Amino acid sequence: MVLVRNHLGDVLRRRRMRQGRTLREVSTQARVSLGYLSEIERGQKEASSELLASICEALELRLSEVLREVSEELIGVEAAELVPAGPRPVPSVAAERIESTRLDTHSEPVASAA
């Protein structure tokens, strides 16, 4: 399940660090506790709309910009979910089975011949 708060947290942290600002600075300016901001950045807490607006204001970011960045990050995640690592090997597993069946039928006569 793709959770928005994880990616929102990533985007907020990335933007804060790009500005070279500390959690303390931004949390003070956004009037949120340092611990809570840290949890939001790590995707462990949901930010209310009011808090998100405050954090964006403290980071001098537009909400639209942040959401666009989250959306763009999600495109990649969703694509990976649609084509997960699992299904791809299926044809090759089938091919391996055919291969091993062939090897078996080939090896059997060899074994019986030996």
Added chain:
Amino acid sequence: MVLVRNHLGDVLRRRRMRQGRTLREVSTQARVSLGYLSEIERGQKEASSELLASICEALELRLSEVLREVSEELIGVEAAELVPAGPRPVPSVAAERIESTRLDTHSEPVASAA
């Protein structure tokens, strides 16, 4: 203050109605109470990341798509906030004042002449 939940609610409601589906249908499929879904659509409740993912799944929408739409809606709202209805009239109010000052200086002699 621009609140994401209002615009997220708008987008979810719009998408549901475009599909011709009822609150009941979508709430059952997303395993959320009808009342709660309705409050989310009206921007009165925050949707957790899990619930948002569920609602998107019920609506067969990608989260990235929904957030992009919210982001696009916000661009308009933010532009309106940056250039609010207030400041624009300032020059015309100033112009009116100049105008009225002129009228006063014009009318005074007329009044004294009458």
